[in-house]
Amino acid sequence: MPDRYSYPNSLVLINKLGITDYDRWKAVETAAIHQRMVELTEHPIPGRFDLAHLQAIHRHLTQDLYVWGGDIRDTDTHPGGTGIAHCRPQFIAPEAERVFDALAARDYLRGLDADAFSDGLAWVWGETTAIHPFRDVNTRSQHIMFNQLARDAGWIIDWSQIPGDVFAHARTLAIVEDHSGIDALIRPNLHRLGDTSTLTV
Structure with missing residues (x-):
């Protein structure tokens, strides 16, 4: 929904390029x-896999578009169309x-x-989804950090x-239920580094 991050009466986020369509x-x-x-993916940002690290990733991803890249949001947000609230600012x-x-x-x-890695990653991914630190580009920032x-x-x-919409649904369920849906998607598609050279960003 429109808020201070978007143009008046619009869903378009205020951006450096001035695009309103x-x-x-x-x-x-x-x-x-x-x-x-x-x-x-080719040159990861070093960090401690904490909020500051996630902020640095978000800032890099959004640098061409938003002045608030890497900033913690100051408005409430909800997963699209669900009515479920993310963490309050x-x-x-x-x-x-x-x-x-x-x-x-x-x-x-x-x-x-x-098994233990998949369960642990699913837990931290679900928790980070619920926190939802930024106004937008949370999913892509998390994707980069957790792949790293x-x-x-x-x-x-x-x-x-792993279909993107299915993974998104599992992440939303993790907010209100548990992380088992994320785990169920990650575990069968988890490989030891070196077993496969495929990584789709």
Whole structure:
């Protein structure tokens, strides 16, 4: 819905290019962010897999489009059409600290077998989905960071076998139920790094 991030009476987010037509904006945004995702797949941003790391990734992905890249949102958001609320803005930082501290305590899921890694990744992905730190481009930022986390732990996910809409639904369910739906999609498509050279961004 329209808010301070969007043009008046419009769903188009205020952008550096001054684009106000919805279809053109979506096309330009998709292309620009995809190119930045390719860059980060090839040259990951170093970090501790925490909120600051996710902010740096988001800032890189959105640098061509939004002045608020990397900034924590200050408005309420909901997964499209669900009526489910994401984390309120004032709780984003402490919730992120809780989640990413737990991830660090598990040594960023290193040294685990496939079942344990998939379950751990699904949990942190579901929690981060609920936090939803940014006004937009959360999914793509999480995708980059958690693929990087997987590779650092010695795993690769074959995204060609996971439909985007199905994964999005599983992430939404993780907000109100649990992360089992994410786990069910990741686990059969999880490979030891070196077993496959395919990574679809």
